Amino acid sequence: MAEVVKQVEAAAMVNQTDDAQRVIDGGGVEERENVGGEIDEENQKFSFKNFLWHGGSVYDAWFSCASNQVAQVLLTLPYSFSQMGMLSGLILQVFYGLLGSWTAYLISVLYVEYRSRREKEGASFKNHVIQWFEVLDGLLGPFWKGIGLGFNCTFLLFGSVIQLIACASNIYYINDHLDKRTWTYIFGACCATTVFIPSFHNYRIWSFLGLGMTTYTAWYLTIAALVHGQVPGVIHSGPKKLVLYFTGATNILYTFGGHAVTVEIMHAMWKPQKFKYIYLLATFYVFTLTLPSAAAVYWAFGDELLNHANAFSLLPRNGFRDAAVILMLIHQFITFGFACTPLYFVWEKVVGVHDTKSLCLRAVARLPVVIPIWFLAIIFPFFGPINSTVGAFLVSFTVYIIPTLAHMLTYRSAQARKNAAEKLPFFFPSWTVIYVFNAFIVMWVLVVGLGFGGWASMVNFIRQVNTFGLFAKCYQCKPPPAAPVH
Template identity: 50%
Template sequence: MESRLESGLGDKGGSLEVENGIGQDDAAHEKGHGGGGAGSGSGTSSFIKKAVWHGGSVYDAFLNAVSAQVGQVILSMPTSYAQMGFKLGLFFHFLYVIIGVYTCYLLARLYVEYRARKEKEGVDFRKHVIQYHELLGALVGPWARNISLFFNIITVGAVAVIQIIACASNAYYLNSKLNKRTWAIIFGAASLTVDLLPTLHNFRVFSFIGALTTTYTSWYMLIAAITRGQPAGVKHTGPKNLRLFFTGTTNILFGTGGHAVTIEIMHAMWKPVRYKYVYLACTIYVLFITVPHSYALYWSFGDELLVENNALGHLPESNARSTALIFMIIHQAIAFGLYIMPLNFMWEKYWGVHEAAYWKRVLVRIPVGVLLWFFALLIPFFGPLNSVIGSLFMSFSVFIIPCVVYTIVFWTPTARENAAEKPGIVRRALGYRTMFGANFLVIVTIAVLGVGFGSYASIANIILQVKSFGAFQACYQCKG
């Protein structure tokens, strides 16, 4: 089993091949039957389809992971540093990144275990996208399926909602003649077009653009902060109080929990067993586009960042800033697609059309997008909302639950001996007992800091925002 997994879990031509629910193998794609019914064509059109459409490589998984991991949160992270201060901001940033990498590794192993067990039973996944709640339910029991389903629906749904809110915020800085609610109506409608993409297997060109946009924006903000310098009288008083401090930590937690779509991204790979390396590379890359600009902007603006959650709102108007705003709007539309896709799959399965014709799946998806659009208009506070989702839901869905389930699945010696993926050098050196201890430590840390203090701070903060601005606010934190 070990050699089979390492040489071809999801490899082309193998029994574990994954085409992310499209339902055809590579030969069928060559004939033009995959990805929503595109017709066959010339060699040039076939090359274009491969180049921009059918992506199941490690490279594609890296781009999907980067685009899902970091987006509009880079605009609110400088405020988090202002809420926590320099030293504690860096400490919690790296702490949550390490925990995020570890828990994503656990999820990747659970996927491999579930996939191997099911295919031994003869289950064919070429037309079915494996999802988080399905594998937890099969490995542990119905209670794990139901709990993970609840938390993950809210997590990915809220992240998708936040993308619409952030689109409206950025568009307002480009053209303040329209208020943010109007921009949210426009972008909410435009975002429904992502339903046309069949699966995460078809995001290659979009995720490439998504990675470019955040990279440009982050480094633009870094250069702008350094160029501006530190004016006289700038204050760095963070952390001011517990509410602001833990609001900041939970926003960082939110920014390191992009592996809520890990299972769907893995399922889109030809060799999903390699995803653990992909996510490590993704995290290192993301650190380079989140830490430098957050630190530099706080150094330059200080406590001013506490007034406005969108860091671009503090920078002077320029062509470079306008480009960053446009790029972030593009990225957020792509991220919306990445996070709504798991909800689309769940909804398709509920109505029994997940393996049906492409057009049926697209029609069934529409109510999901409309509901998220409504919530984006209802609570237009994307900074405070990040913290609420990070503390109340993401803490469970991507940090606590994977640790609990992994411990249960591999608790017995028999389960460890029969594991589909055999331990590598590092895991053999650590041993399962060490990993179980690490799981317990992560559970306690996230439960106390994320769920406990984080929930108190984030809920208090968003209640304050609702009291100050109200629901369905036309223009939250607008000029004047």
């Protein structure tokens, strides 16, 4: 057998190290993917395996961003509208969606800056996935690395917890013979199989299917609510209490917080510098899903949603609803993988197996990551309120505050601005305007997101604990039938 191994120069940027080896065996060409998961787009030959498995184009990145941005939160947005009213719900969705797109842009700029500097120093990223905390370490030092690592990992941990809670909550509306806690046990075992997916490079078909599933669910919610019509005596009293208002606002802040996996999605691209506006375009599409569905369900059910965090619970059961539930379950499995994969990478680096090419060894090493996620989902099964709590204390920093401060500090000197790998976007005339805008984001999120949002979400979260208790067997389930009177 003749074996020829040659390195291919990646199309990502000048002097970028290729992360794939081409193995020629018996006249057939096989792409052997490494941990980093980058393959030269121009030299890649078509095969069915590559079509399903090797995704690194701008389209793959767009599908990944759009699919990851909205999952179970699609079902809690009507609940948020009932807390804060129709007008505030619509305005804040657009507001936080645009702010989130801007900070995702900042993260992409910092990634390109870090990679450009490191490659000029001769660094190679073969068999290595660059992550957000490494970007912060390379640009700002170990203190910022610790901050980024702590917030990012904690956010991804609870993001995975939320997906498990959502799986149990959704399946209950098809099969209520088992309580939600039992369903959490079952889906925890199912989601553990994501340890076998090597990197974001291998989510091509899953991202495509996931976005199709949320698209169906969003339009099912919209059409089903309009067909159902308003319930008799419907009341739209929101906003009625500050606690409810800021709890709902923080859930919307959480909605557009998929940034914890932005760097990993970029690193899986053949040309990462093309990522700059992908998140914004993905957000525009997400608006077509979240705005109509949340508004229609709130219009139909009004204040009834205050006691039903999951929109499925109020819609009549039929084949369309069951299909939406099943599709959301599959999508939540995919989103669980999205949230867990960066945690897998971090853990691999800790235990020293990140550079190995053995998928089985990496899968076994990843399993301990799933156990605390499983356990936390059983302790805090509060579908809806947990989103706001995570949004206030984790998304505020991970998505908005840390990226903006990191960008301001990285380019604080005239020399850094002059030698920036990415130039100013066309819609900002000067660095001064960018600094003012970034400072506004930091102050807004600190006061509204962390301050008022943190207060409101903790009050609401504690109320759920007092009402249902930790390890609640069936959160917001229908009461058991009354015993017959003799």
